[in-house]
Amino acid sequence: MKHIITPPSFELSALEPYFDAATMDFHVNKHHQGYADKLNAALDEFPDLQSSSLEELVTLDIKDYPAIHNTAGGVLNHNLFWSILSPQVDQPFPESVHQTLVKHFGAIDNFKQEFTAKASVFFGSGWTWLVADSQNNLKIISTPNQDNPLAQNLTPIIGLDLWEHSYYLKYQNRRPEYIDAFWHILNWKQVETNLQQP
Numbered sequence: 001m002k003h004i005i006t007p008p009s010f011e012l013s014a015l016e017p018y019f020d021a022a023t024m025d026f027h028v029n030k031h032h033q034g035y036a037d038k039l040n041a042a043l044d045e046f047p048d049l050q051s052s053s054l055e056e057l058v059t060l061d062i063k064d065y066p067a068i069h070n071t072a073g074g075v076l077n078h079n080l081f082w083s084i085l086s087p088q089v090d091q092p093f094p095e096s097v098h099q100t101l102v103k104h105f106g107a108i109d110n111f112k113q114e115f116t117a118k119a120s121v122f123f124g125s126g127w128t129w130l131v132a133d134s135q136n137n138l139k140i141i142s143t144p145n146q147d148n149p150l151a152q153n154l155t156p157i158i159g160l161d162l163w164e165h166s167y168y169l170k171y172q173n174r175r176p177e178y179i180d181a182f183w184h185i186l187n188w189k190q191v192e193t194n195l196q197q198p
């Protein structure tokens with residue numbers, strides 16, 4: 001089985017001015033596609049894993065399968081990232097999302113502040129996530145490199161890419177501006193769908 005990326009459902013320029021077209025082009029067609037190409041090449045050496053899903057591959061121990069662990073994460077993480085972005089700027093919160101976030105974080109603003117703080121202080125390349133555990137408790141975590149929360153038995157709901165390739169062309173070292181832009185183009189309808197998944 002050859003793994004392919006799930007690209008954004010919108011034009012790569014559609015998130016302007018928040019995420020610029022040049023960054024999106026590199027991000028999707030070079031970085032994301034590159035992870036899929038490298039994953040497929042790495043799997044050539046592991047016939048037993050060739051029918052495994054991305055969700056299974058990201059849980060492989062990085063010590064035993066470093067190339068597969070990292071590249072499968074690179075494909076799956078970006079698949080999620082594109083799905084939770086939308087050209088429909090400043091989407092209203094679906095009522096169920098509002099209720100869920102208030103229940104777990106006290107207020108929407110608390111959630112956004114906690115998530116922003118966690119993403120802002122994360123050192124190096126990685127991701128900040130809203131995840132659900134097996135009891136459906138929500139929490140905010142960061143993971144290094146291309147680690148996916150599934151490896152910790154946590155289900156990703158929202159993921160924010162903190163690699164510099166996500167923002168350096170437009171924002172250089174100003175990660176807080178990139179995080180602020182992210183909130184404007186977050187696809188809350190997809191977040192609602194992700195929250196409803198078992």
Ligand SMILES: [Fe+2]
Binds near residue numbers: 027031078161163166
């Ligand atoms: Fe990325």
